Amino acid sequence: xxxxxxxxxxxxxxxxxxxxxxxxxxxxxxxxxxxxxxxxxxxxxxxxxxxxxxxxxxxxxxxxxxxxxxxxxxxxxxxxxxxxxxxxxxxxxxxxxxxxxxxxxxxxxxxxxxxxxxxxxxxxxxxxxxxxxxxxxxxxxxxxxxxxxxxxxxxxxxxxxxxxxxxxxxxxxxxxxxxxxxxxxxxxxxxxxxxxxxxxxxxxxxxxxxxxxxxxxxxxxxxxxxxxxxxxxxxxxxxxxxxxxxxxxxxxxxxxxxxxxxxxxxxxxxxxxxxxxxxxxxxxxxxxxxxxxxxx
Numbered sequence: 001x002x003x004x005x006x007x008x009x010x011x012x013x014x015x016x017x018x019x020x021x022x023x024x025x026x027x028x029x030x031x032x033x034x035x036x037x038x039x040x041x042x043x044x045x046x047x048x049x050x051x052x053x054x055x056x057x058x059x060x061x062x063x064x065x066x067x068x069x070x071x072x073x074x075x076x077x078x079x080x081x082x083x084x085x086x087x088x089x090x091x092x093x094x095x096x097x098x099x100x101x102x103x104x105x106x107x108x109x110x111x112x113x114x115x116x117x118x119x120x121x122x123x124x125x126x127x128x129x130x131x132x133x134x135x136x137x138x139x140x141x142x143x144x145x146x147x148x149x150x151x152x153x154x155x156x157x158x159x160x161x162x163x164x165x166x167x168x169x170x171x172x173x174x175x176x177x178x179x180x181x182x183x184x185x186x187x188x189x190x191x192x193x194x195x196x197x198x199x200x201x202x203x204x205x206x207x208x209x210x211x212x213x214x215x216x217x218x219x220x221x222x223x224x225x226x227x228x229x230x231x232x233x234x235x236x237x238x239x240x241x242x243x244x245x246x247x248x249x250x251x252x253x254x255x256x257x258x259x260x261x262x263x264x265x266x267x268x269x270x271x272x273x274x275x276x277x278x279x280x281x282x283x284x285x286x287x288x289x290x291x292x293x294x295x296x
Contacts, residue, residue: 003110011174018175026276027182042166048200061086061162063093072104087111091129115158156257160250177271185280189243
């Protein structure tokens with residue numbers, strides 16, 4: 001069933017504890033045995049973490065996996081999960097037929113925009129996703145709806161990690177308290193890891209399980225001979241220099257986005273706790289750290 005508006009989510013889980021679950025290995029530190037709250041996950045979390053919990057809500061904002069139409073069969077296996085995805089991201093890679101969403105999705109689902117602020121095209125001349133502004137001319141982005149609903153000044157960004165949108169939906173649902181686990185936002189590429197799952201790994205082209213062995217020293221010797229401009233890449237591939245993660249350049253904005261939502265939540269009596277000692281989110285001002293064992 002297609003969910004038609006943000007209002008469907010508003011305070012739907014009011015007062016219930018919620019885990020916003022990322023897929024980093026630290027997710028296994030969470031005390032699942034005694035938790036009786038709402039499970040909200042993101043990315044490929046519903047699939048990768050299925051041995052740990054049954055997701056109540058699944059938030060996605062990428063154009064790789066899962067994309068309705070390409071992966072509808074997998075999505076439909078999670079019959080008790082509300083599938084929430086950014087169609088503005090799904091349609092950015094290619095001209096996705098939005099009608100296929102309603103035709104193929106058998107679960108409760110909701111599509112949201114995270115980039116066309118004020119209904120404007122996101123790039124000069126438009127992109128494939130910009131057709132959505134004509135299909136839904138009055139639609140607010142998730143950020144604009146949060147701003148309107150909670151009477152805030154300004155919006156958080158289009159989002160460089162789906163985790164920020166997942167947290168926004170947890171707040172919108174009225175969950176309290178909200179726990180963040182398995183969301184690391186690593187600085188370095190070698191820290192960008194997932195909880196292992198053979199099936200999920202087989203579906204993702206960017207999964208660590210599918211990255212080739214670079215034979216460090218051999219690559220260093222061969223590539224460095226191509227010229228000075230290749231030296232940096234050679235050093236990274238050889239392991240002499242640590243490669244930065246895909247999040248690295250966006251970390252300041254990511255922390256600002258989380259701080260925005262943390263402030264919004266605090267003004268509405270919602271407590272948010274980070275449960276990972278190693279997460280970059282510990283740099284967010286006023287985000288309290290809590291040992292997973294302390295979860296009630």
